[in-house]
Every structure is written in C-alpha cells, then in structure tokens.
Amino acid sequence: MSSFQQYQAEFTAHIRDPKAAARPAGVPARRMKVYTEIVFNNMEATLSACFPVARKVLGVRRWTRLVRAFFAQHRCATPWFRQIPEEFLRWLEPAPDAASSYLYSLAHYEWVELALTLSDAPVPPHDPDGDLLAGVPLLSPALMLLRYDWPVQRISPRFKPLQPLAEPVHLLVFRDAGDQVRFVEINQVSARLLGQLQAGGISGAAALKVVADDKLLHPEPAAILQYGAALLADLRRQGAIIGVRCD
Amino acid sequence: MNASRLSGAGLGLKRELMSQLQAAPSSVIDFFEVAPENWIGVGGARAKQFAWFAERYPIVAHGLSLSLGGPDALDEVLLQRIKGFLDQHRIPLYTEHLAYCSAGGHLYDLLPIPATEEAVKHVAARIRRTQDILERRIAVENASCYVASPVSDMSEVDFIRAVLQEADCDLHLDVNNIYVNSVNFGFDPFEFLRALPGERTVYIHTAGHLRAAPDLIIDNHGDSVIDPVWELLDEAYRLFGVAPTLLERDLNIPPLAELVPEVERIAALQLKYVAATSLRRHA
Numbered sequence: 001m002s003s004f005q006q007y008q009a010e011f012t013a014h015i016r017d018p019k020a021a022a023r024p025a026g027v028p029a030r031r032m033k034v035y036t037e038i039v040f041n042n043m044e045a046t047l048s049a050c051f052p053v054a055r056k057v058l059g060v061r062r063w064t065r066l067v068r069a070f071f072a073q074h075r076c077a078t079p080w081f082r083q084i085p086e087e088f089l090r091w092l093e094p095a096p097d098a099a100s101s102y103l104y105s106l107a108h109y110e111w112v113e114l115a116l117t118l119s120d121a122p123v124p125p126h127d128p129d130g131d132l133l134a135g136v137p138l139l140s141p142a143l144m145l146l147r148y149d150w151p152v153q154r155i156s157p158r159f160k161p162l163q164p165l166a167e168p169v170h171l172l173v174f175r176d177a178g179d180q181v182r183f184v185e186i187n188q189v190s191a192r193l194l195g196q197l198q199a200g201g202i203s204g205a206a207a208l209k210v211v212a213d214d215k216l217l218h219p220e221p222a223a224i225l226q227y228g229a230a231l232l233a234d235l236r237r238q239g240a241i242i243g244v245r246c247d
Numbered sequence: 248m249n250a251s252r253l254s255g256a257g258l259g260l261k262r263e264l265m266s267q268l269q270a271a272p273s274s275v276i277d278f279f280e281v282a283p284e285n286w287i288g289v290g291g292a293r294a295k296q297f298a299w300f301a302e303r304y305p306i307v308a309h310g311l312s313l314s315l316g317g318p319d320a321l322d323e324v325l326l327q328r329i330k331g332f333l334d335q336h337r338i339p340l341y342t343e344h345l346a347y348c349s350a351g352g353h354l355y356d357l358l359p360i361p362a363t364e365e366a367v368k369h370v371a372a373r374i375r376r377t378q379d380i381l382e383r384r385i386a387v388e389n390a391s392c393y394v395a396s397p398v399s400d401m402s403e404v405d406f407i408r409a410v411l412q413e414a415d416c417d418l419h420l421d422v423n424n425i426y427v428n429s430v431n432f433g434f435d436p437f438e439f440l441r442a443l444p445g446e447r448t449v450y451i452h453t454a455g456h457l458r459a460a461p462d463l464i465i466d467n468h469g470d471s472v473i474d475p476v477w478e479l480l481d482e483a484y485r486l487f488g489v490a491p492t493l494l495e496r497d498l499n500i501p502p503l504a505e506l507v508p509e510v511e512r513i514a515a516l517q518l519k520y521v522a523a524t525s526l527r528r529h530a
Contacts, residue, residue: 002369004361005318007398011358012350026397034393034465039356046355075352079312079325080284084355120290142291179292 015039017072043071043084050085051110054103056157082118085111100164102150109152112173116142116181123242130244132204132232137197138245142175145194153183176239184238189217189224190231197241204232253278253305253339256513257493258506259468260306265296267503275510278305280493283341284312287332301336307450307493308333309419310343313377315387316360316370317347326380333381340450340491341381342419345370345407346390361396362406371413378416386417386449391424391456391466395432403428404442411444418444420490421452422479423472427464436479445487453480453513454495469498472509480513484520492517 001009013021015036023032044067048055055063067088074091076084089111092104121141149164153171170191172184186194189211196207208228212221235241255277258264268276279300286297300306312325333341346357360366378385389407401409411418420443429436455470472494480492492513496506 001318002363002365004363004366004369004396004398007361007396008318008347008350008358011394011396012354015354015358024397027394031394031463034463035356035358038465039354042356076355077352079322079353080288081311081355082285082289117291118289118293120288120294175291179295 011035020072040068040071043067046081046084047088050114051088051107053110053155054107057106057155057160058103082114085114100149102152102155102161102164105148105150106152106155109146109148109171112144112146113181113183116144116173116175117179119175125246126243127246128243130246132236132241132244133208133229134203134205135244136201137204137207137232137236137241138243139194139197140174140176140240140242142181143198143240144173145191145198146171146173147191153185172240174240177242178239182238182240184240192217193228193231194235194240204228208232253307253491255491256510256517257307257491258510259493259495259497260300261497261500262293263500264503264506265300269296269299271503272303273503273507273510275507275514276304277514278307278491278493280307280309280495282311283308283329283332284310287328306336306338307491308338308341309388310341311357312348312353312355313343314347314349314353315343315345315373315377316358316366317349319349319351321373321376323376323380326377330381333383340386341383342386342388342450343377344390345387345410346392357390357392359390359392359394359396360406362399362401362403364400367406367409367413370410374410374414374416378414384417386419386447387411387414388419388421388452389424389443391421391427391431391464393431393463393465403432404439408442408444411447416447417449418447419450419452420445420448420483420487421454422483423452423454423456423476423495424466426473426476426479427456427466430458430462430464433462436475437482440479440482441486445483448483448487448490451480451483451490451492452495453477453492467498468495471505472512477512477516481516484516489517489520 007024010024014023018036047067070088070091074087076087078087089107092107094104119142123141124138126138147168147170149168150161151165151169170186172186172194175181192211193207196202196210208225211217212224218224257278257280258276260279260281344357347360348354348357374387425436425439429439453472453476454468455472457465457467457469459465494509494513
C-alpha cells in the first residue's frame with residue numbers, strides 16, 4: 001500500500017469510528033471533526049428518511065447509537081444512495097437463533113415502500129382486459145407479497161408489541177397504475193393465491209384449484225372456486241394484477 | 248431532442264424543484280445537471296419525471312460515487328451503467344470529482360486525496376481507464392475540503408495540473424470550491440485560478456456555502472452565491488473564455504423564483520465576455 005493510501009485508510013477508519021480509531025497524525029482535531037460529523041450526519045439523514053417509524057419507536061438516542069454501530073461495523077458496497085437502507089437492513093437482519101424482536105421486521109416493512117416506489121422492473125407484454133381464469137394473470141412487476149410475525153403496520157411509539165403474533169400478518173404491497181405504492185392486509189387464502197400467481201406460468205383457474213385443494217386453508221373448497229373469480233377481478237381493479245400475460 | 252448542444256447557464260435538477268420547473272419552464276435555464284447515481288436504475292413516477300426533462304433539455308451528468316482517488320478497485324460495473332445512462336439520454340458531458348468517497352466500502356461523501364506523486368499516477372490511471380470504458384473524455388472537478396493532508400508533497404493546484412496532464416482529461420472548474428479552500432487554507436483564490444490549466448476548462452460550477460467561522464467554510468451549497476465567488480467566475484471567463492456554467496443548490500432550496508436571478512446573472516456575465524470576444528474578432 002502506498003503511503004497516501006495508508007493515510008486514506010487511517011482517515012476513513014477514524015471517520016467510521018472516531019472513538020476506536022485515532023485520527024491521522026498531523027490532522028487538526030477541529031477540522032477532522034468536520035468530516036466525522038458531515039459523513040455520519042449524511043448517513044443518518046438517509047436512514048431516517050427511510051425508517052421514520054423505527055427511529056421514533058427507538059427514540060433518537062437509541063436510534064443514533066444504532067446508526068453509529070452500523071456505520072462503524074458495516075462496509076457498504078453499493079454505489080447507489082437509494083440502496084443505503086438496504087445495506088442497513090442486511091446489517092440489521094437478526095441471526096436465525098437471535099431473540100425475537102420486531103425491529104428488523106418493522107425496518108423491512110418501512111423499506112418496502114422505498115423499494116417499490118423506485119423499482120424499475122420491466123413490465124412484460126400483457127392484455128389488461130384478458131380473461132383472468134383462462135389466461136395467466138400477471139402481477140404488477142413492482143409488487144411484494146410479505147409475511148411478518150409482528151403487527152408491523154400498527155407499531156408506533158405508543159404500540160410496541162412484546163410478543164410476536166399468533167398468526168403471521170400477510171401484506172400485499174404494490175405500485176399501481178398511478179405509480180402509488182399501496183399496502184393491503186390480506187388473508188391467508190389471498191396470500192396463497194397471490195403466491196401461486198407470483199410463481200407464474202399458471203392460469204387463474206389453476207391457481208384457484210391449488211388453493212381450493214389445500215384443506216387446511218378453507219373448510220369449503222367449493223366456496224373458494226366460487227368467489228375466486230371475484231377476488232381476481234378485485235385484484236385487477238386495485239392494480240395488483242395488471243392483466244393477462246401474452247407471449 | 249436537443250441534448251447535443253451544451254452552452255449557457257444551467258441549474259442543478261433537484262426533486263424539490265422539478266414540479267415548479269415543469270409547470271412554468273424558465274427560458275433562462277439552458278440545461279440541467281444531475282447526479283447519475285440518483286437516476287440510474289430508477290423506475291416509476293421519478294423516472295417519468297426525469298424523462299420529461301431529458302427530452303426537453305441538455306443534461307450534464309455530474310457523478311458522485313466513482314471515487315477516482317480511492318483505494319478500492321475502480322467500479323467498472325458502475326461505469327458500464329453510467330455509459331448506458333449517458334447513451335440513453337444523449338448526455339453530452341460526464342464529470343466527476345478529484346476526490347474519493349470509498350475505502351474498503353462507500354462513505355457517500357467526498358474526501359480529499361493527499362497530493363503526492365503516487366496519488367497523481369493512481370488517479371490519472373483511473374481517469375484514463377474511465378475514459379476508455381466510457382469512450383469519451385471526462386472532466387474532473389477541483390474539490391472543496393477541510394483538511395490539508397499532512398502526507399501531501401505538492402500544492403493542490405500542482406496536483407490538479409499534474410493529474411489532468413497525466414490523464415489527458417478536461418477540467419470541470421468549480422469557482423466556489425476555489426474560494427472555499429482559499430479561506431480554509433489561507434491562499435489567494437485568484438492566484439490559484441490563474442495557475443489552473445484553463446485551456447482544459449469545459450464546464451464551470453458556482454455555488455453558495457456556509458461560513459462556519461472566519462477561517463472555515465462548509466461547502467454545503469445551501470445559500471446564494473457571494474460576491475467574491477462571482478468575481479472569480481468573472482475572472483475565469485476573462486482568463487479562459489466562457490464555458491457552460493451551472494448554479495448548484497443542494498440545501499435550503501428556495502422557490503424557483505429565487506434561484507432564477509442567479510442563473511440570469513451567470514448568463515449576463517457570459518454575454519459580457521461573448522460580446523467582447525466577438526467584438527475582438529470583428530476588429
């Protein structure tokens with residue numbers, strides 16, 4: 001490593017973690033502080049903009065400590081500013097055996113809105129008015145089917161759940177034709193149906209049949225087939241289904 | 248599409264201003280500038296809004312994430328995406344900072360490169376590689392900073408000259424950055440300007456800043472341009488000739504009506520020198 005790069009390594013190590021890494025020799029403290037503050041504040045502002053509820057629920061002091069720890073420990077690989085929240089989520093993701101807490105789920109839920117607002121997933125060729133039962137329904141390309149063990153959509157400084165839900169909550173989140181991101185709480189039957197459609201290549205009728213065949217989901221499978229057509233039509237009306245695939 | 252010609256006075260395209268600019272387009276603004284990192288790979292309403300501008304105005308891409316002076320490997324994946332973006336929107340100019348923003352991962356801010364012989368070679372090689380990948384010349388901007396690297400073995404202006412010469416790239420001249428550094432490090436900004444390789448100037452930035460202390464300016468682009476910076480711009484035109492010039496405003500963004508007079512002032516200054524040049528030509 002060249003000497004100028006050795007200096008850069010010390011300079012950036014101090015910015016990332018001013019308490020653990022000394023500033024480079026010969027650099028005045030007051031000027032160095034300009035960098036440690038600007039760079040951290042920038043990062044904090046980006047994350048606060050994406051995670052306003054997490055920040056409020058934790059309180060400013062705990063939130064700032066969390067962002068400090070992220071900044072010191074994590075190395076962001078993405079050159080895209082909009083993906084900084086994704087880097088934060090990756091760092092925040094609990095180990096599989098970690099004690100259950102809603103923070104990661106809440107942060108993920110908050111990030112979904114940003115991700116779908118900015119998604120540039122291409123729209124495949126489709127017929128917006130096609131037959132949803134005979135044809136293959138096409139979901140909005142900016143869509144996520146989510147399952148949380150915490151009531152993420154209700155968490156606030158005044159509601160901090162202590163226990164995970166007995167039954168997970170299913171959320172359908174998608175960008176509609178007017179480019180608005182919509183959040184819809186859905187039941188298990190709808191979630192299963194949308195899961196089939198998301199996997200793709202299956203007609204609306206076949207997807208409904210799969211759901212109806214799952215005895216655990218519904219006591220009366222025939223009812224699913226009956227109201228299934230209306231359910232598909234409603235998803236199209238809302239913009240979660242954009243039509244029928246044509247290829 | 249009129250993106251092939253870049254001239255006159257421009258404004259940084261901020262999301263806070265886009266709706267105002269669409270509702271009442273200003274005849275004073277000849278072009279806009281964006282950070283490509285904020286628009287590449289973005290879909291939805293924002294992409295449509297950007298397309299509105301790209302179809303009507305020349306766009307300059309002023310990058311933030313390339314880290315020309317950084318120790319991490321040059322991000323060639325990023326460069327390929329930038330190339331696609333420049334081609335897609337027929338962007339006539341891409342510039343980056345003579346700075347770095349990553350070292351073992353991104354820090355998302357511009358940090359000062361120590362001015363050493365080794366650094367000159369390192370940065371120049373990365374600029375050359377960038378120009379090869381993009382298949383065009385790029386311009387590199389003199390950056391503002393707050394810390395003089397104790398390991399530097401040459402002056403900032405000598406460093407800029409050496410990098411631009413060794414890389415054979417253009418200069419993106421930022422007159423506000425010269426002023427900021429002249430206060431932060433106590434030198435004469437006009438002398439600095441005169442020492443720059445003015446013949447390489449293809450693009451100019453001007454901006455306001457925050458005076459944090461008598462000897463410290465924070466370059467936050469959060470205020471209107473101060474008179475000494477206007478004087479530097481005037482002197483730059485006199486010395487090097489007129490180049491397309493942009494007003495940067497990134498913080499405390501006022502209504503458009505407050506920014507337009509500053510863009511007009513750039514245009515008026517340009518007219519003064521363009522008129523003088525054509526008079527000399529006809530004499």
